[in-house]
Amino acid sequence: MNRPWMDPDVLIVGGGPSGSTLATLMARRGWTVVLVDRASLPRPKPCGEFLSPGALRAMERLRIHVSAPGTGRLTGWVLQADGVEVATRFAPQALGASMPRDRLDAGLLAHARREGVHVLERSTYLLGAPGAGASGVVGPPSADVQIRTPSGHRTLRPTVLVGAGGLRCPVSRVLRRRTSTRVPRKISLTGHVRGIACDPRFGRLFVRGDLTVGLAPSDEAGRLWNATVVVPRHRGGELRGAGAKQFFFDCLARAQVPAYGALGLEEDQPMASSGFRKVSGPTYRGRTVLVGDAQGYFDPFTGQGIYQALRSAELLAPSLHLALAGRISWGHALGGYSRRLARERGRTHRLQRAVEAWLMSGVLRPPTAWILSRASPLFGAIMEATTDRSSLSRAVRHHVRATLSEAASVRSDPSPLTHHLERKASHP
Numbered sequence: 001m002n003r004p005w006m007d008p009d010v011l012i013v014g015g016g017p018s019g020s021t022l023a024t025l026m027a028r029r030g031w032t033v034v035l036v037d038r039a040s041l042p043r044p045k046p047c048g049e050f051l052s053p054g055a056l057r058a059m060e061r062l063r064i065h066v067s068a069p070g071t072g073r074l075t076g077w078v079l080q081a082d083g084v085e086v087a088t089r090f091a092p093q094a095l096g097a098s099m100p101r102d103r104l105d106a107g108l109l110a111h112a113r114r115e116g117v118h119v120l121e122r123s124t125y126l127l128g129a130p131g132a133g134a135s136g137v138v139g140p141p142s143a144d145v146q147i148r149t150p151s152g153h154r155t156l157r158p159t160v161l162v163g164a165g166g167l168r169c170p171v172s173r174v175l176r177r178r179t180s181t182r183v184p185r186k187i188s189l190t191g192h193v194r195g196i197a198c199d200p201r202f203g204r205l206f207v208r209g210d211l212t213v214g215l216a217p218s219d220e221a222g223r224l225w226n227a228t229v230v231v232p233r234h235r236g237g238e239l240r241g242a243g244a245k246q247f248f249f250d251c252l253a254r255a256q257v258p259a260y261g262a263l264g265l266e267e268d269q270p271m272a273s274s275g276f277r278k279v280s281g282p283t284y285r286g287r288t289v290l291v292g293d294a295q296g297y298f299d300p301f302t303g304q305g306i307y308q309a310l311r312s313a314e315l316l317a318p319s320l321h322l323a324l325a326g327r328i329s330w331g332h333a334l335g336g337y338s339r340r341l342a343r344e345r346g347r348t349h350r351l352q353r354a355v356e357a358w359l360m361s362g363v364l365r366p367p368t369a370w371i372l373s374r375a376s377p378l379f380g381a382i383m384e385a386t387t388d389r390s391s392l393s394r395a396v397r398h399h400v401r402a403t404l405s406e407a408a409s410v411r412s413d414p415s416p417l418t419h420h421l422e423r424k425a426s427h428p
Contacts, residue, residue: 008034008118009324011145011158013125013171015041017309018292019164020108024064025317027115031324034156036147037165040121041109042102046190046271047305049101049226050074050203050216053094055307062314066107072098072217074203080256081207084369096203098216098226100192104306123149125170160320160330161288164313169294175282187236189229189248191270192218196225197258206255207365210235213255224266227252244269284334291316295338296345304348315341 010026012019015037023035059066074096076089090096113119126146144155163171196215198204200222204215210232218224229251231239239247248270249263257263283290292309316337323333358368 006154007157008032009159010034010162010320011156011160012036012162012164014163014165014169014292014294015039015109015119015121016105016164016166016292017108017306018294018313019162020105020112021062021064021310021313022162022164022291022317023112023117024108024115025062025313026320027112027117029317029321031321033112033117034120034158035109035112035117036120036123036125037109038122038124042106044267044271045101045105046188046273047101048190048214048216048228049098049104049218050214050306051097051099051104052304052307053090053096054304055310056095056097058307058310058314062310064108064111066099066104066111072200072220072222074098074216075201076203078199078202078204079207079369080204081365081369084366086369087202098203098218100218100226120147120149120154123147125165159287159324162316162320163288163290163294164292166293169290171288171290172294174288175285175290185233186230187233187239188231188273189239189244189251189270190273191227191248192266193225193227193252194223194264194266195260195262196222196227197260198222198225206257208255211251211255213252213257215257227257229255229270244272283338287330287334289316289320289334289337295341304352308345308348311344312341315344 009031010023010033012023012033012035015035019035019037023033027033074090076087076096078088079086109119124147126148144157145161147154147156161171161174163169163174165171198215198217200217200220203217204213206213206215212230214228214230216226218226227248229248231251242250245265248265252263283295291312293305295312319333319337322328323330358364
């Protein structure tokens, strides 16, 4: 089964969570895997750093272990919407985490290397060999695939080509996917902030007007926090007028993020991200297939991005294995993967869009926040159902049981508010 890496069984373009995870799973099955990434990891990435309990369970299920300094353990979520605070814990025995994204990506790629994956960093995937059009790549190994590396061009003949390079993955162009011409609706700024006075056991979501701020601790002590500010596209003029850094801090102040004093930014400037246009069209053709955000991106309003990346790799790996082994056809393998992923994502996507609509609507937000503040198990269940493949009804049962258990031991386990007041008193 093993062949030289210049003639690999699987060529993966993109070294993010989905690409590295898929590479690990395929190498374990005995296939020769080459992974190409245009950057050299670790690399900064403008996104949140929340790992849901579903993401951690997926990593444990797939036997992928990433340890990195600065990892925060989370026991729940706190929502603050127009002065109403709702706190909820994750399901019993469930923990989330917050890990700097550059360390997560580097850790997943290092794990793939240990499994025998050949990694080409600072290398660019080209759409076909010289003299061949983009369509010549579809259905390898009938056409060569060229990679531009720091040492020059290399030609590979993979059996299957996987695009895992995110929303702008060049493999998408091979499949002739269509990009929406509509102007993107949102702009986001991300940075690591010092001086935030919040309980580091909880991730936080602040919603005020058309502004959303997500917080996740970058360490267990809460000395440094990952903060992501999301605003509508029409506020881009304010951003350009004030400058990215000042606009970022103005948004944190407007969201009433608690602080011990003046907030500080770890980076020189917050990282900006925009231009997330909707992409549609086929996710596979011949022996070319997409995974992760390249397959289908949607705004991770409730923090399910990493879980969705891991889950898509988990679904694709067995399909690729069976097709490479000749036990099923490529059409059956890749079509089945695409349908299963669409079913799972469809449910969480619809629920996630409903949550966002409730919280971003000036009319619906106040009564929604009031209801959730008096039914925190419902809030916890909704968050779990959007960040895992759990059904909403099962998640509700989990959180009701957790709430009853917590009520019985409330004296021995301080509430988030009590914990926060104790921390604030110790930091005059």
